[in-house]
Amino acid sequence: xxxxxxxxxxxxxxxxxxxxxxxxxxxxxxxxxxxxxxxxxxxxxxxxxxxxxxxxxxxxxxxxxxxxxxxxxxxxxxxxxxxxxxxxxxxxxxxxxxxxxxxxxxxxxxxxxxxxxxxxxxxxxxxxxxxxxxxxxxxxxxxxxxxxxxxxxxxxxxxxxxxxxxxxxxxxxxxxxxxxxxxxxxxxxxxxxxxxxxxxxxxxxxxxxxxxxxxxxxxxxxxxxxxxxxxxxxxxxxxxxxxxxxxxxxxxxxxxxxxxxxxxxxxxxxxxxxxxxxxxxxxxxxxxxxxxxxxxxxxxxxxxxxxxxxxxxxxxxxxxxxxxxxxxxxxxxxxxxxxxxxxxxxxxxxxxxxxxxxxxxxxxxxxxxxxxxxxxxxxxxxxxxxxxxxxxxxxxxxxxxxxxxxxxxxxxxxxxxxxxxxxxxxxxxxxxxxxxxxxxxxxxxxxxxxxxxxxxxxxxxxxxxxxxxxxxxxxxxxxxxxxxxxxxxxxxxxxxxxxxxxxxxxxxxxxxxxxxxxxxxxxxxxxxxxxxxxxxxxxxxxxxxxxxxxxxxxxxxxxxxxxxxxxxxxxxxxxxxxxxxxxxxxxxxxxxxxxxxxxxxxxxxxxxxxxxxxxxxxxxxxxxxxxxxxxxxxxxxxxxxxxxxxxxxxxxxxxxxxxxxxxxxxxxxxxxxxxxxxxxxxxxxxxxxxxxxxxxxxxxxxxxxxxxxxxxxxxxxxxxxxxxxxxxxxxxxxxxxxxxxxxxxxxxxxxxxxxxxxxxxx
Numbered sequence: 057x058x059x060x061x062x063x064x065x066x067x068x069x070x071x072x073x074x075x076x077x078x079x080x081x082x083x084x085x086x087x088x089x090x091x092x093x094x095x096x097x098x099x100x101x102x103x104x105x106x107x108x109x110x111x112x113x114x115x116x117x118x119x120x121x122x123x124x125x126x127x128x129x130x131x132x133x134x135x136x137x138x139x140x141x142x143x144x145x146x147x148x149x150x151x152x153x154x155x156x157x158x159x160x161x162x163x164x165x166x167x168x169x170x171x172x173x174x175x176x177x178x179x180x181x182x183x184x185x186x187x188x189x190x191x192x193x194x195x196x197x198x199x200x201x202x203x204x205x206x207x208x209x210x211x212x213x214x215x216x217x218x219x220x221x222x223x224x225x226x227x228x229x230x231x232x233x234x235x236x237x238x239x240x241x242x243x244x245x246x247x248x249x250x251x252x253x254x255x256x257x258x259x260x261x262x263x264x265x266x267x268x269x270x271x272x273x274x275x276x277x278x279x280x281x282x283x284x285x286x287x288x289x290x291x292x293x294x295x296x297x298x299x300x301x302x303x304x305x306x307x308x309x310x311x312x313x314x315x316x317x318x319x320x321x322x323x324x325x326x327x328x329x330x331x332x333x334x335x336x337x338x339x340x341x342x343x344x345x346x347x348x349x350x351x352x353x354x355x356x357x358x359x360x361x362x363x364x365x366x367x368x369x370x371x372x373x374x375x376x377x378x379x380x381x382x383x384x385x386x387x388x389x390x391x392x393x394x395x396x397x398x399x400x401x402x403x404x405x406x407x408x409x410x411x412x413x414x415x416x417x418x419x420x421x422x423x424x425x426x427x428x429x430x431x432x433x434x435x436x437x438x439x440x441x442x443x444x445x446x447x448x449x450x451x452x453x454x455x456x457x458x459x460x461x462x463x464x465x466x467x468x469x470x471x472x473x474x475x476x477x478x479x480x481x482x483x484x485x486x487x488x489x490x491x492x493x494x495x496x497x498x499x500x501x502x503x504x505x506x507x508x509x510x511x512x513x514x515x516x517x518x519x520x521x522x523x524x525x526x527x528x529x530x531x532x533x534x535x536x537x538x539x540x541x542x543x544x545x546x547x548x549x550x551x552x553x554x555x556x557x558x559x560x561x562x563x564x565x566x567x568x569x570x571x572x573x574x575x576x577x578x579x580x581x582x583x584x585x586x587x588x589x590x591x592x593x594x595x596x597x598x599x600x601x602x603x604x605x606x607x608x609x610x611x612x613x614x615x616x617x618x619x620x621x622x623x624x625x626x627x628x629x630x631x632x633x634x635x636x637x638x639x640x641x642x643x644x645x646x647x648x649x650x651x652x653x654x655x656x657x658x659x660x661x662x663x664x665x666x667x668x669x670x671x672x673x674x675x676x677x678x679x680x681x682x683x684x685x686x687x688x689x690x691x692x693x694x695x696x697x698x699x700x701x702x703x704x705x706x707x708x709x710x711x712x713x714x715x716x717x718x719x720x721x722x723x724x725x726x727x728x729x730x731x732x733x734x735x736x737x738x739x740x741x742x743x744x745x746x747x748x749x750x751x752x753x754x755x756x757x758x759x760x761x762x763x764x765x766x767x768x769x770x771x772x773x774x775x776x777x778x779x780x781x782x783x784x785x786x787x788x789x790x791x792x793x794x795x796x797x798x799x800x801x802x803x804x805x806x807x808x809x810x811x812x813x814x815x816x817x818x
Contacts, residue, residue: 113155117193128208132226174282261511284411292340322389426475457558459490463496530583531582536579605659698717741783753805755770
């Protein structure tokens with residue numbers, strides 16, 4: 057992925073002494089409150105302190121100390137040195153000790169490292185000396201970043217972006233410096249493009265690395281939590297040598313031979329991990345490319361345990377866990393509750409050395425996981441917490457079919473995390489957003505706020521969001537917050553969020569989008585002259601600009617009908633979108649691909665006014681209220697990797713949807729909830745670049761679903777001539793949010809072109 061933005065430093069003046077801790081700390085047992093004592097860290101650019109890291113400490117600890125020295129000196133203007141136990145000089149009377157394997161650590165008293173988890177940390181003060189230490193290098197690094205952030209005022213609001221204040225005098229309150237800091241969730245990973253770099257993940261105090269183990273990592277940052285055995289998982293079907301035991305991509309879970317073969321494979325794989333210096337664990341996951349139809353023995357076991365599809369699978373994994381532990385006592389396994397295995401079984405428990413990853417892929421992503429709108433997923437999650445001690449939540453917080461869309465469930469996603477935190481069995485979080493590119497909707501805000509809540513879910517969501525907005529957008533913060541609220545309110549009133557409706561959703565009605573865009577206009581005005589902040593606003597505005605371009609003709613039509621005006625400012629809007637794309641390097645339109653640059657290049661800055669569009673031949677002589685026209689701005693691009701908006705001078709408004717061949721995707725969709733009152737006949741204007749295909753070759757499937765079969769198939773001969781053909785669908789239709797008109801390119805025809813959908817009143 058390309059770089060997000062160039063590295064920059066913002067200097068701000070002002071005192072930072074006594075800044076409140078970002079995450080609540082716990083006073084260690086037996087340690088009295090230090091009261092309101094203060095440490096004089098620097099005075100007028102001079103300091104008596106040195107930072108000490110042990111000569112035998114790990115490379116990650118040495119890095120933590122070096123970075124802390126760098127930030128101390130940049131903030132205060134002092135010349136605080138980095139020393140070790142051999143080079144510390146008497147000229148520096150006071151120390152900030154960073155590390156674990158260091159003889160000076162013992163002077164701070166006993167520290168219960170076992171209660172710090174994988175990457176918690178302890179901070180102590182003895183006299184004027186300060187200690188920052190973790191259970192190992194990872195916690196120590198995160199403790200150093202905590203100190204830089206909460207005590208010095210350094211912030212990392214986005215990848216490759218840091219804010220470093222400038223203040224020559226710093227006095228520190230010792231109370232937050234005598235506490236243990238332990239994250240609520242033992243494992244924390246945010247699967248976002250903006251959180252892929254090791255530097256940014258550690259700045260956010262995240263500790264997971266799934267899907268990142270093959271990426272180059274700085275050696276002194278390549279330490280992560282080993283709690284979740286999900287890195288490099290194996291499929292069930294790959295555990296058996298006898299391939300007749302494979303069933304629909306999975307295996308016959310109750311088969312004794314399958315279990316013995318799988319045991320041998322798992323022991324081998326874990327031993328290979330141990331030999332590479334990795335932990336003794338393995339994730340084992342289902343094949344999800346097709347439904348699983350259980351073999352008779354598995355089906356009988358499923359029926360005996362509440363009909364839960366996972367029952368035979370879980371019994372298999374439990375059995376493996378017991379067998380493997382006899383050979384490798386520290387072995388831990390992981391498997392997923394996902395799709396057909398999401399429902400927990402009855403009369404079963406999960407072995408303590410097995411982690412269950414709960415993956416609510418079918419949840420309503422516009423609502424928190426514990427909301428009534430997700431009652432079934434909530435029931436399943438609670439069920440797993442009743443039978444398993446180790447659960448990781450794999451949450452989904454994006455629209456996989458279009459990364460160019462706003463996804464205004466900001467507050468719902470944050471609240472979902474806080475709700476799950478009340479379940480002690482849920483010890484890990486893997487939150488998947490726009491993961492295989494940078495530039496997703498408000499991605500830096502999401503990663504920053506989620507990382508805070510993953511450590512301390514007691515934080516107030518709105519205050520945490522505003523803290524981010526103030527830090528990243530400066531004087532524009534209140535207007536960006538108003539934008540977030542406007543779209544969130546519309547989502548609440550006009551939702552749900554849907555992969556199907558996307559920019560056609562009522563969430564993005566004219567009045568809503570005009571108000572949201574107005575907030576960004578005020579934001580830009582508030583920081584006029586500050587190009588860095590204007591660039592940040594351009595990136596934040598990118599998704600809303602996409603909606604406006606995709607719906608510009610329909611917005612103009614709505615404005616004309618209402619007798620209103622709104623300058624869509626499309627020329628400047630397109631230039632801003634190009635700038636945002638340059639800044640983020642966004643490389644795909646959706647999870648499955650798609651050329652974002654091509655989409656932006658096709659943004660039309662001069663849409664044909666509604667009154668200048670040529671009517672279809674089929675409506676000749678009809679009054680305007682007896683037919684309805686739905687141009688490409690009201691038709692959904694459902695498969696962006698094969699469908700695009702393009703200039704076409706043969707189309708009624710010189711714009712059309714171009715669909716490449718793909719015999720399994722409905723690349724273009726029109727949802728019938730856009731129809732007016734009454735019953736309607738439906739038509740599609742379509743043409744084909746048929747080339748040399750035989751006249752009888754099927755090239756287009758056009759229908760309304762459900763049910764299957766309500767369709768027409770057109771051949772190359774039917775669509776010959778190079779011009780548009782008005783194709784009528786069988787039957788009549790009324791307004792309905794459950795039915796969709798679809799088009800599918802059936803053959804190797806280079807392209808199908810869709811000009812419009814139109815309807816004639818019956």
